[in-house]
């Protein structure tokens with residue numbers, strides 16, 4: 505049985521396949537880590553965002569095992585009906601204290617958290633100002649909000665200021681990745697905050713890649729810059745350095761209450777399992793105590809950058825565990841990716857439209873669970889390529 509709409513999907517998929525643009529999933533058959541088993545093969549992986557190596561940490565596993573007996577598995581309802589468990593509640597308080605903000609609210613994913621914040625704080629009367637290199641979830645959030653959207657060139661605060669100065673709507677929100685997910689650079693938060701103060705705008709900071717890595721004890725980008733303001737809405741994802749799943753939004757009490765009352769991606773979804781909050785509480789303890797892991801990560805980053813630069817590769821100025829190697833054209837990037845694979849090393853190859861045209865790259869993600877020998881293994885293949 506076939507019909508026109510189905511035929512169109514098949515044609516489009518075939519076209520993608522012919523252009524080697526069809527995405528496919530590999531099947532992981534081990535815990536997440538730097539040494540994984542996937543598609544029946546052993547790999548040294550530079551793919552995950554598990555920057556501190558907490559995804560399979562014994563303290564987190566033990567927290568889940570202990571919690572499941574008390575909490576069961578499913579929550580059965582949204583937070584506002586009867587799904588909000590004492591574990592969620594305790595985690596929110598602990599997280600808010602950890603990042604130095606008055607209140608926090610948990611979400612099932614960072615994607616949903618971004619949808620929630622942008623659509624609850626802006627709307628038809630609003631304007632969203634977004635960096636061009638923001639994560640897809642912030643772009644989708646702006647669309648969902650129905651606000652007027654202005655995108656400014658990456659890091660171009662003069663352009664942002666012109667857009668803010670020309671704004672005529674009532675509710676203004678500036679949204680940026682605190683650490684850009686494909687380039688690894690850190691947003692100039694103090695300058696962004698100054699603009700938000702001058703033009704009376706909210707500042708949404710998506711710290712998906714900074715939480716656990718930046719700042720004192722891994723408290724994130726606010727601690728890194730030492731900034732505080734009731735204008736800041738802080739979002740951290742918890743499936744990356746925190747090693748678990750979900751996300752949290754933290755900020756002023758009034759903002760958090762407003763989200764709880766009005767944010768549809770909060771209200772109309774089932775609460776994530778409380779056992780995950782138990783794991784997250786254990787994770788907060790581990791993140792705070794991970795100074796040695798963060799120092800080791802910094803050593804790995806320096807060694808990788810120095811080694812790649814010496815071999816003539818083009819890097820970005822990232823000081824973060826996200827280390828892109830810019831190849832430019834897709835074929836070159838795929839070729840180097842394939843050579844690494846032949847050496848048992850997995851590094852994601854990122855192509856447009858995820859990154860701008862002509863900016864295809866390898867995106868090497870480092871973890872504190874890597875050793876210097878793992879870095880040398882990458883450098884040895886990259887030296888020959």
Ligand SMILES: *Cc1c(COP(=O)(O)O)cnc(C)c1O
Nearest residue numbers: 613614615639641681685712741
């Ligand atoms: C991963 C990521 C998200 C989405 O978070 P999930 O919890 O994976 O849904 C949002 N923003 C940025 C910058 C990210 O890297």
